Amino acid sequence: MATSDQKSPPTSASASAASSRWILLVDDEPAMRQLIEAVLDTQHWSVKVADGAAAALATVSSAATPPALMICDVLMPGIDGLELTRRMLAKLPKLKVILISGHLLDLSWWPTDLREICFLTKPFSNEQLINAVREATEAGAA
Numbered sequence: 001m002a003t004s005d006q007k008s009p010p011t012s013a014s015a016s017a018a019s020s021r022w023i024l025l026v027d028d029e030p031a032m033r034q035l036i037e038a039v040l041d042t043q044h045w046s047v048k049v050a051d052g053a054a055a056a057l058a059t060v061s062s063a064a065t066p067p068a069l070m071i072c073d074v075l076m077p078g079i080d081g082l083e084l085t086r087r088m089l090a091k092l093p094k095l096k097v098i099l100i101s102g103h104l105l106d107l108s109w110w111p112t113d114l115r116e117i118c119f120l121t122k123p124f125s126n127e128q129l130i131n132a133v134r135e136a137t138e139a140g141a142a
Helices: 002-020 030-042 053-062 081-091 126-141
Strands: 022-026 046-050 069-073 096-101 118-121
Touching: 022 030, 022 053, 030 046, 030 126, 046 053, 053 081, 069 081, 069 126, 081 096, 096 126, 118 126
Parallel strands: 022 046, 022 069, 069 096, 096 118
Antiparallel strands: none
């Protein structure tokens, strides 16, 4: 009995730490935002959505804690996902990022400063997304 009582506080602390971790989802396509948010919700992640770079920057600046991860579309009007990623990493160097796109298949031109960033080609499966998020967040927690 004492063992289970001793495990309760760390579990609560872990739940509290997990609840402060959140994912920033940035995509200009409403259907894609809804789909990704629904998939992440099945994994009990807290998600804040933004329809573009300006909304993403405002969301991060007004948040009590920085996001654990940003999932960002590459091709968006105004500031694209590559530039948004650079700006976010300048402010939050430990931020994990997953870039997504349905239009970029040839990555031979990919900027050298972003080559280490995870990239998913749309359409991706729910499992591919979940695995990429787990990998990024586990690497970030280490």
